[in-house]
Amino acid sequence: MYRILLSLVIIIFIIRLIWIYRSEKWDFNRLKNIFIQEISQFYKRLMMSEFKIDFYKNLRYFFISISVILFIILALTGIIPVVFLGEQMSGLLLIIHVTIAPFFVVALMLTAIFWAHFQQFDHSDFIYVKYLRIKKEGQNPDINLHNFWPKVYFWLFLTFSVPAILSMIFSMFPYFGTEGQITMLNIHRYSTLVLLIIVLFYTNLKWQRSIPFRKAKGVERGA
Amino acid sequence: MNHLYKHALIIIMLSGPILLSAQDENIGDISDGSRTTPVHVIKLIDQDSSVIWLDESPLMPFSTKKTCEACHNYQIISTGWHFNAGDSSAVSGRPGQPWIYADPYSATQIPLSLRDWPGTFKPEQIGMNNFSFIATFGRHMPGGGVGEKEESQSLDMYWRWQVSGEFEINCLSCHDAERSHDQSLYAVQVMRENFRWAATASSGFASVQGTAKDLPDTYDIYSGTLPDQPQIIPPQVTYQLQRFNKKSEVFFDITRKIPVDRCYFCHSTKSIDPEKQERWEYDEDVHLKAGMLCVDCHRHGLDHQMIRGYELNEKLNTNDAVSSLTCQGCHLGSGESDNVPLTGRSGAPRPVHAGIPPIHFEKLTCTTCHSGNWPKDEAVSIKTSMAHALGLPKTNKSDYALPHIISPIFAEQADGKIAPHNLFWPSYWAEMQGDTVLPLKQEVFLSVARKIIGYIDSLATGDWPQLADSHLVKVLDSLMVSGLVSKTPVYVSGGEIFFLDDNKNLLQQQHKAAAPYLWPVAHDVRPAAQSLGIRECNDCHSTNSPFYFGKVSIQTPLQMDRVEKQSMTEYLDQNVVAAWVFSFSFLFRPWLKYLILFSSLIIFAVLLLYGFRGLAKVISIISTESQTQNKER
Secondary structure (H helix, E strand, O other): HHHHHHHHHHHHHHHHHHHHHHHHHHHHHHHHHHHHHHHHHHHHHHHHHHHHHHOOOHHHHHHHHHHHHHHHHHHHHHHHHHHHOOOOOOOHHHHHHHHHHHHHHHHHHHHHHOOOOOHOOOHHHHHHHHHHHHHOOOOOOOOOOOOOOHHHHHHHHHHHHHHHHHHHHHHOOOOOHHHHHHHHHHHHHHHHHHHHHHHHHHHHHHHHHHHHHHHHHHHHHHH | OOOHHHHHHHHHHHHHHHHHHHHHOHHHHHHOOOOOOOEEEEEOOOOOEEOOOOOOOOOOOHHHHHHHHOOOOOOHHHHOOOOOOOOOOOOOOOOOOOOOEEEEHEEEEEEEEOOOOOEEEHHHHHOOOHHHEEEEHHHHOOOOOOHHOHHHOHHHHHHHHHHOOOOOOOOOHHHHHOOOOOOOHHHHHOOOOOOOHHHHHHHOEEEOOHHHOOOOOOOOOOOOOOOOOOOOOOOOOEEEEEHOOOOOOEOEEEEOOOHHHHHHHHHOEEEOOOOOOOOOOOHHHHHHHHOHHHHOOOOOOOOOOOOOOOOOOOOOOOOOOOOOOOHHHHHHOOOOOOOOOOOHHHHHOOOOOOOOOHHHHEEOHHHHHHHHOOOOOOOOEEEHHHHHHHOOOOOOOOOOOOOOOOEEEEEHHHHEEEEEEEEOOOOEEEEOOOOOEEEEHHHHHHHHHHHHOOOHHEEEEEEOEOHHHHHHHHHHHHHHHHOOOEEEEEEOOOOOEEOOOOOOOOEEEEEEHHHEEEEOOOOOOOOHHHHOEEEEHOOOOOOOOHHHHEEEEEEOOHHHOOOOOOOOOHOOOOHHHHHHHHHHHHHHHHHHHHHOOOOOOOHHHHHHHHHHHHHHHHHHHHHHHHHHHHOOO
């Protein structure tokens, strides 16, 4: 069941990717530039001289960047054996997964500490929710750049990360028998599946916003 | 042509009832439901189907086939696992312990089997016919198979078989609960080629003297002694008179609940552990200690198709009852048929396996943690009944006697699961053509190798000699010039083959023909408290754990500077560095667990804190909105 769900999520994501590419005439050069830009920014943040300029801001971005990278590694090592090999994680992938996991949790904790304040919902988010109702009724407010959905994804990610982490940690203590272990494994699997879905939704949002063509289209439509 | 068809049809019609009756159950095979074991006070019948009377001369041994056949269908029974090795239509199943032809005088130990087990050779490949195969290994066989099938007896051995008799299934080997039953006497008779007399000798109410081995092929078993060779004593039976009643009937203490000692005769294992030299230091299988018998799990019907108990058993997919008699089926449940619970037979406890991740049950057999010797830094030598002729009066009790077998080796099975195995390194003289290496016939390598290396002193212990390169060169060269070998003679040992080049230089190379032979072990099962994992992960996941990094010695007669020791990871099909890194991570894993717990706590605290703050904000916004709306009104 889990394998089917996970495969479905990946397939839907790939279809979405292809759909964006075909319908939006996605410019790969631009994507490449964005990627290079992100990497170079990340590298600069790692440099102490850059850190000194805006220390806490850079630290904040540093932790979230680390969390994202480690999450990608964890997701890949977790997905490959399940989806492609149809078996539980073992061998080298397991070694990588369990070695990376503690660092991810620590990075996530620091991300939570450094980002929580900036991701609080405020009055503007309440207004945004009201705008959503207006949009449904046919009006077209410019809502794409609003920060509401990233906040939602942030808090959802943190919320589901707790069972994902604790289920594995508790299973490492001799408290649960085989049935308990399987339950814990399932909690871990389905929680991380939700985490993956959240990340993919967030990625989709980022892509939507990073495609200039879409905005141009919107202008055309508006005109 | 029509006549031919008619005759064929008549023959088929006439033989039909005979063929059908061969598959019928006899009176003793059909249970009336009573659990009482029937008392067997029965007449003894000899191989000629005559009742044995004590006043006859010469007295003949009773035939188990004829005696038991009166009530039990011998044909069906003879298809059983213990008897069907030579039957090409029988399923070979998971590789098991082979028969090992071991000869220290020629530095040979080679696995033989009548089953199609990869890595073994058929006896005829080393020039061993069925007669000599039985005479050599029948000591630990319950009879039947190639020992009693006429079609498996070669014509040139016809008269020899007539002297020794058929190697019938000895039902008493297992079913005789009599305390005076002596299976070692059976073994002695087989080695004397007294096949016909073997079961009688072991029965506890008869004794046998004499040796068929010494008799000429022309000997008539009804003629008594040889007048021209009075020093040769032909096999003679003496029955205990008091055991016969007036009807010439004898009481057999027959049981279906086979005593453990009967199984132990062929299925004993002795560990040669330098740290545990006394017998009392070892425990028996935990199931036996709980009062069970081997046959409580290894069950069968009339066909004697013993349930071997491993998960891959061919019958598992079709019969839930068979599945329920594996370790997993009995203790955990097979999860197949949910109509009737089959788990927990005989009160099998359901294990909790607290703290053991489920991946272990996908990658390991139950026996990995629970069976065999507790693994040590280096796999220890073992001796087994079948390989070392244990339990016989003149068994070589030396710990170094061939064949050299080591255990436990954790290796991958055909299904990809890891299981503990016994291992031995084949060493034999062979000939090579291209990439094919086949063993030489016995008469070839014995006649050549024994002359050259059979004098070395270490052989007194039953161990093989320490061979120098010069010995190898000499034997290989002798084989080449003898004219007995048409291809390149080679010596296979320690995972490599050794041969001479044109200039008679000794060369060596790794070859699949020299690969070790492994077979999985299931017993003795240790109690849960002495199973791997009882001291948590470190039992296996540490940088010096025998499970991953135990040493496997390469057993060979070749001088020690040539041989090395392997790591267990080679058999686990794992990279030694990766295994080490993974094991190393367990050093600081406890700290990481607490670090992760702490981090999770912080994340949870952040969620709680901002959750409450968000709630307060929502309440505040709703209140503000409500006030605004009220003002607007």
